[in-house]
Amino acid sequence: MIGDKKVLFSGMQATGNLTLGNYLGALQNWVKLSDEYECFYSVVDLHSITVRQDPAELRKRARMLLTLYIAAGLDPEKNCIYYQSHVSGHAELAWILNCFTYMGELNRMTQFKDKAAKHADNINAGLFTYPVLMAADILLYQADVVPVGIDQMQHLEITRDIAQRFNGIYGDVFTIPEAYVGKSGAKIMSLQNPEKKMSKSDENPNASIYLMDDPDTIIRKFKRAVTDSMAQIVYSNEQPGVKNLLDIYCACTGKTPDEAVREFDGKGYGDLKLAVGESVVSVLRPLQERYADLSKDKAYIDGIIKENAEKANYYATKTLRKVQKKVGFPERIR
Numbered sequence: 001m002i003g004d005k006k007v008l009f010s011g012m013q014a015t016g017n018l019t020l021g022n023y024l025g026a027l028q029n030w031v032k033l034s035d036e037y038e039c040f041y042s043v044v045d046l047h048s049i050t051v052r053q054d055p056a057e058l059r060k061r062a063r064m065l066l067t068l069y070i071a072a073g074l075d076p077e078k079n080c081i082y083y084q085s086h087v088s089g090h091a092e093l094a095w096i097l098n099c100f101t102y103m104g105e106l107n108r109m110t111q112f113k114d115k116a117a118k119h120a121d122n123i124n125a126g127l128f129t130y131p132v133l134m135a136a137d138i139l140l141y142q143a144d145v146v147p148v149g150i151d152q153m154q155h156l157e158i159t160r161d162i163a164q165r166f167n168g169i170y171g172d173v174f175t176i177p178e179a180y181v182g183k184s185g186a187k188i189m190s191l192q193n194p195e196k197k198m199s200k201s202d203e204n205p206n207a208s209i210y211l212m213d214d215p216d217t218i219i220r221k222f223k224r225a226v227t228d229s230m231a232q233i234v235y236s237n238e239q240p241g242v243k244n245l246l247d248i249y250c251a252c253t254g255k256t257p258d259e260a261v262r263e264f265d266g267k268g269y270g271d272l273k274l275a276v277g278e279s280v281v282s283v284l285r286p287l288q289e290r291y292a293d294l295s296k297d298k299a300y301i302d303g304i305i306k307e308n309a310e311k312a313n314y315y316a317t318k319t320l321r322k323v324q325k326k327v328g329f330p331e332r333i334r
């Protein structure tokens with residue numbers, strides 16, 4: 001707790017172009033929850049270097065992402081929006097937690113297996129211990145809740161396991177976090193292959209809607225979305241392409257799948273694709289406009305970066321000192 005509020009932590013990587021999946025699975029829920037909780041939203045640049053990055057590009061994308069958090073509707077006066085690399089406590093706690101995490105646990109992580117297969121020439125130790133850094137992010141702020149898409153659930157589970165193990169040895173040091181997964185949008189699939197999640201790193205640009213896509217591009221990509229030959233609009237696992245379109249529609253409009261299916265009763269796939277495309281345009285347009293305005297104001301963004309890093313450091317250090325004392329590191333002499 002901070003004051004009378006529970007704590008929320010979440011983060012996103014500043015690699016590649018953010019997709020509609022990132023927005024509907026995470027960012028949109030962050031905004032919904034932001035009044036209720038004391039929130040920490042991090043641009044997780046330490047995680048990004050587990051795969052090779054161009055330094056100038058990483059710096060540029062990190063700033064874009066931080067600005068986008070604000071453009072999406074997170075008030076930086078109330079929410080702590082900051083770069084992970086500006087708070088050294090993340091790396092320090094990750095080291096300690098590494099010593100409380102088993103190789104066997106990390107070996108089971110499906111994201112590690114996927115990424116190792118994709119980057120076979122660079123299977124580094126950071127990629128392997130990535131979930132431990134994520135646990136450190138969350139536990140450092142004593143987060144109660146962590147809004148994420150379904151693909152991050154396994155990392156949330158291991159975070160809870162590590163926290164429980166540590167608490168079992170040293171007493172109640174860490175709050176045990178809960179994942180928050182939205183009703184719709186928690187797993188947005190590729191528009192070209194609805195068996196696969198929509199991903200920043202997909203090579204086919206028609207597979208993903210990027211947050212900065214213009215309206216014509218969005219409508220065009222939805223028109224090309226892969227469906228099926230069953231010619232019926234129902235919400236079913238048998239029709240993953242149609243289900244994904246309905247999911248996107250529901251996440252953008254706040255409707256339930258039942259309501260959406262009723263609305264498209266008697267209509268064809270062409271109508272569905274157009275309506276979904278328009279619902280996405282109406283969600284992304286205001287975000288893009290705010291982003292364009294905000295990114296012009298360098299001094300304002302710089303101020304937020306500085307102030308919020310100080311705030312994050314304050315809370316991070318509080319937890320870190322407690323943990324360091326528990327494991328037996330010598331006290332600092334002042």
Ligand code: TYM
Binds near residue numbers: 014024149
């Ligand atoms: P990242 O950057 O891959 O994704 C950011 C958020 O977007 C969600 N997401 C999706 N949701 C629905 N459908 C999709 N197709 C889709 N693609 C991505 C993700 O679930 C995530 O919530 N390891 C994390 C970043 C991280 C983090 C943390 C998150 C680092 N430390 C601590 C929470 C708490 C990641 O790579 O997310």
